[in-house]
Amino acid sequence: MKALILKSYGGLDKLAFAELPRPAIKPDEMLVQVHAAGLNPIDYMIPKGMFKPIMPLQLPHVVGSDLAGVVVETGSRVTRFKPGDAVFASIFDLPGGSLAEFAAVPESAAAHKPANLDFIQAASIPMVGLTSWQALQERMQLKRGQKVFIPAGSGGIGTFAIQLAKHCGATVGTTTSSGNVALVRTLGADEVVDYKKYEVEQVLRDYDAILGTLRGDALETSLAILRPGSKIVSLIGPPDAAFARARGMNFVMKIIFSLLSAKIIRRARQRDADYSFLFVRPDGSQLAEIGALLAAERIRPVIDQVFAFEQAKEGLAYLEQGRAKGKVVVLMGASPSKN
Structure with a gap:
């Protein structure tokens, strides 16, 4: 089979x-x-x-995390799927990768593809869907009436x-x-800050939660919008000791991550807020719940561009x-649009 592999660390030019x-x-x-196959940062x-310090790979390694496709063979213990089933999954942090003509997918990581989505739409969902679910539902336990700040609303995670x-x-x-204000408003954003004109802390007030998606000082400066008892879930770090333990x-890595996260944890506590770092995990049962929302059209995929496998x-x-508005997806070849 044809696959895109990482031969050695160094950047995209090391892919072949x-x-x-x-x-x-x-x-x-x-x-x-x-x-x-959906692409993610x-x-x-x-x-x-x-x-590399968090998830060292055995090189060469097939790259990519998200996929949508058709089951062609099942292992002896697989009970929820059969050959011919259309599925979608994240295989992030697992031995294989999705940018290949075939992939090994644990039953526990997969869900049936919503019938109303084509393969491109379905492939755009797993990592952003699971990351959002695990951040908003598990960590934040977001409730009706609360206020959450989700920066970069037009990006893959944001949308x-x-x-x-x-x-x-x-x-x-x-x-x-x-230029993207109309897009994020159609997705449901209530308060939209044009970052080229205003600072977040000049506009937003009394938020219950922040989803950290931007590198640099953006997370620390946004702490000013929080009310006491709030939660900060960061997708970009710094990693904390709880992550190292999980x-x-x-012991050395636990100490290193404790030191790396000490400043943001201290700043959060000054606002009476709780900080944690989230590293998404594959979860087919959560993906099935996400699939139900997609099937009911409570959530819709947002696709920016589709690239051929080559x-x-x-x-x-x-x-x-x-600059992507929504997700970037790779189409592996001529394939059926639905089923």
Whole structure:
């Protein structure tokens, strides 16, 4: 099969197409023919070595995390799926990757594809959907009437998280450029800050939660909008000691992450707020609940561009520019649009 692999750390120029054997599946896995693969920022960060201390890879490694496709073979312990089923899944932080003609997918990571979505739309969902779900539902336990700040509302995470927060009954604040204000409002954003004209803390007040999605000082400066008892869930770090413990890291890494996160935790406590770092995990049961919202059209996919498989590196480079409105997806080849 054809696959896009990372040969060595260093950046996107270290990615190359290669012919590999089809993955051998374990008893609890399925072999899925990939029809489309969603791209995420972590897919261009990993080749740079940015996550090497957290998730060292055995190189060469097939890149990519999100997929939608059709089951062609099931392991002996798989009970919820059969050959011919259309599925979508995140295989992030697992041995294989999604930018390949076939992928091994654990049954526990997959869900049936919503019938009203094509493969491109379905492939755009897993990581942003699971990240939003685990941040808003699990960590924040967002409730009706609360206010959540989701910066970069027109990006991949933002376009999904805004919709999920509105489904939870929350008031949503976000940032975007003037050209994307209409988009984020159609997704449900209540308070929109044009970041080119205003600082967040000049406009927003009394928020119950922040979803940290931007690097640099943006997270610290946004703490000023919080009310006492609020929660901060960061997707971009710094990682904290709880994360190190959850991954079974050694004592040294726990100390390092404690030091890295000390400043933001201290600043959060000054606002009587709780800080935590979220590293998304694959979860087929959560993805099935997300799929139900998509099937009911309570949430809709937002697609920016679709690249052919042969242009996957260009797709990653485009995503890295940070201008995508919604998700960037790779189409693996001629495939059915639905089923």
